[in-house]
Amino acid sequence: xxIQDIIKPENQVFCKTKLMTDxxxxxxxxxxxxxxxxxxxxxxxxxxxxxxxxxxxxxxxSVLAYDFMNIDITQAAHGRAPAVATAIARTWPEKYVFTYxxxxxxxxxGTAETIHTCNRGENIVIIFVNNGIYGMTGxxxxxxxxxxxxxxxxxxxxxxxxxxxxxxxxxxxxxxxGVYYATRQSIHTHKHARKAKKAIQKAFxxxxxxxxxxxxxxxxxxxxxxxxxxxxxxxWMEEHMFPYFPLGDIKVNGILK
Amino acid sequence: MSELKLMxxxxxxxxxxxxxxxxxxxxYPITPQSEVIEYLxxxxxxxxxxxxxxxxxxxxxxxxxxxxxxxxxxxxxxxSSSPGISLKLEGISYLAGAELxxxxxxxxxxxxxxxxxxxxxxxxFQSVKGGGHGDYKLYVLAPASVQEMxxxxxDAFDIAFKYRAPVLILSDGLIGQMxxxxxxxxxxxxxxxxEVIKKYDSWATTGKTNRKRNIITSLDLQSEKMEARVxxxxxxxxxxxxxxxxxxxxxxxxxEYLFVAYGSSARIAQKAVQLARAKxxxxxxxxxxxxFPYPKQKLFELADQVKGIxxxxxxAGQMVEDVxxxxxxxxxxxxxxxxxxxxxxxxxxxxxxxxxxxx
Numbered sequence: 001x002x003i004q005d006i007i008k009p010e011n012q013v014f015c016k017t018k019l020m021t022d023x024x025x026x027x028x029x030x031x032x033x034x035x036x037x038x039x040x041x042x043x044x045x046x047x048x049x050x051x052x053x054x055x056x057x058x059x060x061x062s063v064l065a066y067d068f069m070n071i072d073i074t075q076a077a078h079g080r081a082p083a084v085a086t087a088i089a090r091t092w093p094e095k096y097v098f099t100y101x102x103x104x105x106x107x108x109x110g111t112a113e114t115i116h117t118c119n120r121g122e123n124i125v126i127i128f129v130n131n132g133i134y135g136m137t138g139x140x141x142x143x144x145x146x147x148x149x150x151x152x153x154x155x156x157x158x159x160x161x162x163x164x165x166x167x168x169x170x171x172x173x174x175x176x177x178g179v180y181y182a183t184r185q186s187i188h189t190h191k192h193a194r195k196a197k198k199a200i201q202k203a204f205x206x207x208x209x210x211x212x213x214x215x216x217x218x219x220x221x222x223x224x225x226x227x228x229x230x231x232x233x234x235x236w237m238e239e240h241m242f243p244y245f246p247l248g249d250i251k252v253n254g255i256l257k
Numbered sequence: 258m259s260e261l262k263l264m265x266x267x268x269x270x271x272x273x274x275x276x277x278x279x280x281x282x283x284x285y286p287i288t289p290q291s292e293v294i295e296y297l298x299x300x301x302x303x304x305x306x307x308x309x310x311x312x313x314x315x316x317x318x319x320x321x322x323x324x325x326x327x328x329x330x331x332x333x334x335x336x337s338s339s340p341g342i343s344l345k346l347e348g349i350s351y352l353a354g355a356e357l358x359x360x361x362x363x364x365x366x367x368x369x370x371x372x373x374x375x376x377x378x379x380x381x382f383q384s385v386k387g388g389g390h391g392d393y394k395l396y397v398l399a400p401a402s403v404q405e406m407x408x409x410x411x412d413a414f415d416i417a418f419k420y421r422a423p424v425l426i427l428s429d430g431l432i433g434q435m436x437x438x439x440x441x442x443x444x445x446x447x448x449x450x451x452e453v454i455k456k457y458d459s460w461a462t463t464g465k466t467n468r469k470r471n472i473i474t475s476l477d478l479q480s481e482k483m484e485a486r487v488x489x490x491x492x493x494x495x496x497x498x499x500x501x502x503x504x505x506x507x508x509x510x511x512x513e514y515l516f517v518a519y520g521s522s523a524r525i526a527q528k529a530v531q532l533a534r535a536k537x538x539x540x541x542x543x544x545x546x547x548x549f550p551y552p553k554q555k556l557f558e559l560a561d562q563v564k565g566i567x568x569x570x571x572x573a574g575q576m577v578e579d580v581x582x583x584x585x586x587x588x589x590x591x592x593x594x595x596x597x598x599x600x601x602x603x604x605x606x607x608x609x610x611x612x613x614x615x616x
Contacts, residue, residue, distance in 0.1 A: 051464045054329065057474075066472045072462035074328040075474035076321065077351050083318040084325030088462075090309045091281050091331045092450065095464060113321070116314035 019045045021070045028135075030230025032220030033061060035187045036129055037068055039197045040100070043204055044071065053096040054088050056081045060102035061135040079110025082117035085124045096207050098125035104134045107143040107169045114173065121178025121212035125203040128169065128215065131222040132241060139225035143167045146244055151225070166244060170217040174251040180211040182251040186219045186242070188234045199249075211254070219245050260441045266406040266433040267292035269441070270336070270362060270426075273407040275302045277414060278445040280331040281309040283322035285341060288374040289430040290364035293336045306447050316341040320348030320361070327357040328473040330457030332414055332448070336362035338430070339380050340371060342388075349423055350389030353490065354475025356460075358417035360410065361395075362426040364433035367598040375598020376430030378520060381575035384427050385549045392487045394494045395425040396501070397548040399519040403437035411442065416501060420493045421460070427548060429571065431521040431600060494549075503546035504555060508534070512541025514614055515559055516606070517580050518569040519545050522594070526569045528603035533610065540610065548576070556583035563588060565614035569606055570594040589614060 009015070019041035027033045044053050050071055057065040059078035066073035076084040081099035089097045106114050106128050117124070133151055134140040140153040144166045148157040158166070174182035181203060185196035196218060203214030219241050223233035249257055264272070271293045274282060282302075284294045294312060302308035309326075313319035319335050326333040337345060342363045352359050363384065367377035382388075384397050396416050398409045406428060413424040448456065454463045462471045477483040507527055509515065514533070518526040523544040533540035543559060545552050560566070565588050568577035577592035584590055593609035595601045 051466050053464055054462050056325070063476060066470075066474065070465070070470055072465045072471045073473070074325060074462045075355075075472070075476060076324070077347055080317070080321035080324075080348070083313065083321035084328070086311070086318075087281065087283060087322035087325035087331075087333070088329055090311060090322075091326045091333075092329060092463070094450075112314055113318050116318065 017041045017045065019050060019070045021068055023067045025068055026064055027061065028224040030221070030223040030233065031061075032131070032187050032218070033129065035193055036127065036218050036220065037065065039187065039193060039200055040098070040127060041069055041071070043197060043200045044096070047201070047204055049096050049204070052094065053098070054092070056085045056088070056097070056099040058099070058101040058105040060105050062100055062102060062129065063136070065100055079105050079108070080113055081105065082110065082113040082122070082124070082126065086117050086120070086122045089122050089124050093123070096125070096204055097123070098127060100127045101129070102135070103128070103130045103132065103142045103144040107167050114169065115176070118173040118176045118179050118213045118215065121180070123207055123210050123212060125207055125214045126216065127200070128217045129220050130217055130245065131220045131225070132166070133222045133225040135222050135225050146240055168245065170215060170250055173213070173215050174256060179213045179215055179251060180206055180254050181214040183215070183249045184217040184219060184245060184247050186237070186247055188221065188237065217245070219247065259443055262439055262441060263436055264403060264439050265292055265436050266400075266403045266428065267364065268296045269403045269407040269439045270410060271296035271300070272441060273410040274334050275300060275306055275308060276442055276444050277411045278306065278332065278447040279308055279334050279410075279414070280447055281311070281326045281333045283311050283313050283319040283333070283335050285313050285316045285319050285337065287338045287341045289366055289376070289433050290336050290338045290362070292433070293362070306444070308447065316344040317348065320345035323359045323361070324348055324352055324355070324357060327352065327359040328355070328462050330453045330461035330463060334360045334362070334410075336364065338364045338366045339368050339377070342380065342383065346389035349395070350391050350393060351475050352423040353393035353395070354391060355473050356421040357423065357473065358414070358421050359423045360413040360417055360426065361423060362428060365427065365429040367596060373598040374430070376521060376571060376600060377596065377598060378429055378522060378571035378594070379573070379575070379596065380427065381548065381570065381572060384425055385551070385579075393490055394549050395423055396420070396497055397425045397427050399427045399546060399548055400432055401520050401523045401544065402432070403435065403439045406432060407439050407441060420497065422493060427520065429521050498550040501547065502550040502552060504552040505544040505546055507542040507544065509541035509543060509559060511539055512562065513539040513564050514541070514610055515563045515566045516540060516542045516569050516610070517545070517556070517566060517576070518542065519548060519576070521600070522569045522571055525601060525603050526606055529606035529610070532603055532607045538610070538615070551579055551583070553583040556580060557585065560584040560587040565589045565591070567610050567614055568592045569601070571600065572596055
């Protein structure tokens with residue numbers, strides 16, 4: 001048996017996600033976005049719903065999500081993805097609509113859209129990648145930047161007295177009756193990624209059942225913005241981000257945990 | 258069945274939207290246009306045609322809902338008034354950049370700032386000179402009657418889908434609030450989802466089938482590609498100027514003096530023409546129906562015939578700049594207009610012609 005016999009497609013254990021394009025990811029090496037993209041596309045592929053799925057891309061690092069996800073995508077203005085998704089879900093009630101947003105997009109400039117879309121209980125999935133920093137514009141303070149954490153606009157560390165506390169969006173929206181499912185996940189290990197994928201699956205299932213908003217926060221790293229190696233950033237995330245943004249379900253089947 | 262009714266301008270527009278087979282309306286209340294959403298909520302268009310009506314949390318959310326529905330090929334409308342339109346401008350710029358068909362209605366009130374709730378035409382610059390950021394234009398229709406508030410809904414959507422571009426209906430508090438007879442058109446069927454998919458499969462994000470994925474965006478990080486995008490937009494605007502310019506003339510055949518006015522001011526100027534003629538002054542009126550494209554050539558030609566032109570606007574002097582540009586200093590061009598929500602009378606307009614132009 002030579003190598004050509006082994007690398008046949010039917011023998012592959014891991015393969016490229018079918019719904020990812022061949023375009024090279026523009027994310028920094030070590031960034032979690034690629035994994036979050038992959039998991040979302042795997043779920044859509046496995047559920048066989050690509051023809052009925054419309055994604056809404058944000059402004060931020062993942063603005064170019066449409067270059068990597070091989071599905072129909074509308075790219076929204078900064079923070080407005082939930083409003084864009086609202087209209088698509090309302091005018092196409094049989095479709096699966098999801099937004100993919102970062103912390104600046106969802107928890108700062110788009111706070112009003114996030115809250116009101118959740119409050120109306122729009123039948124959509126919101127995937128919220130929280131890395132505590134503005135990645136694309138070069139590492140400025142985000143609404144989720146931790147206390148004391150340095151960024152280019154909090155160069156001496158975030159000072160709560162003048163800059164406010166990091167906002168816990170998932171806990172906040174979970175209290176709204178329109179939110180059916182709210183969970184916080186991470187994707188930095190295989191174990192965590194598998195759990196996150198299950199959560200994404202559950203979210204799209206909820207859309208099928210027309211249950212309202214499914215809100216999935218993914219706490220992720222930004223090794224470039226945090227000025228660490230990828231490995232250091234994952235350790236730092238476990239030690240600092242997770243205590244403040246604890247992983248796990250916050251609301252399941254419309255019931256707060 | 259077409260139907261004759263006595264209606265407010267805002268209500269006529271809302272009813273016309275249902276009858277035109279519009280798929281969705283997203284709006285936020287603001288005086289003097291709140292009747293649009295109130296009428297739609299009362300009429301239950303969801304039951305009549307399946308049209309979606311949603312009161313958004315802000316004008317910003319409403320225009321981005323328009324963007325969302327438009328990106329999937331749906332026929333979608335929003336309305337607001339001046340301060341609300343300022344909030345919508347980011348979204349309007351995105352609609353233009355992403356080449357999406359949509360109709361926006363501005364029932365103008367006085368500004369700047371919170372201004373007044375009374376009628377005004379002070380959003381002319383905002384409407385025809387961009388308003389939002391970047392190189393784009395809006396096709397702008399200016400209704401001068403309740404009938405046109407109704408008729409222009411369908412006209413606006415025809416243009417929006419012909420060019421895949423946002424269209425603005427620039428009304429004002431006077432046209433929006435006044436009641437007149439209106440002949441309502443017959444009910445048109447909304448397109449089914451399957452028809453929308455078939456018709457707009459080349460661009461709309463309705464879910465990826467066997468075709469290449471569709472992407473709606475206004476972003477291009479490569480300068481050459483972005484410039485090509487802008488050039489494509491400019492081509493559309495050139496085509497609009499060639500094919501879809503609209504204006505109306507009133508007693509210009511033998512006119513020695515010309516009023517230029519749109520919307521409610523055109524109604525007042527038309528009366529001023531009659532008053533002038535009763536006094537032996539040969540006045541006429543050119544009424545631009547589209548503010549972009551603008552009847553530049555027509556004005557250029559009329560300037561050879563008349564002795565002077567008065568631009569009559571409910572503002573401090575905005576359209577007058579376009580009149581001057583079109584006329585190229587062939588004859589004197591002056592502005593007359595009241596602001597702050599005050600509506601000029603035909604007598605005031607005639608007096609202004611006599612004092613500023615005839616002298």
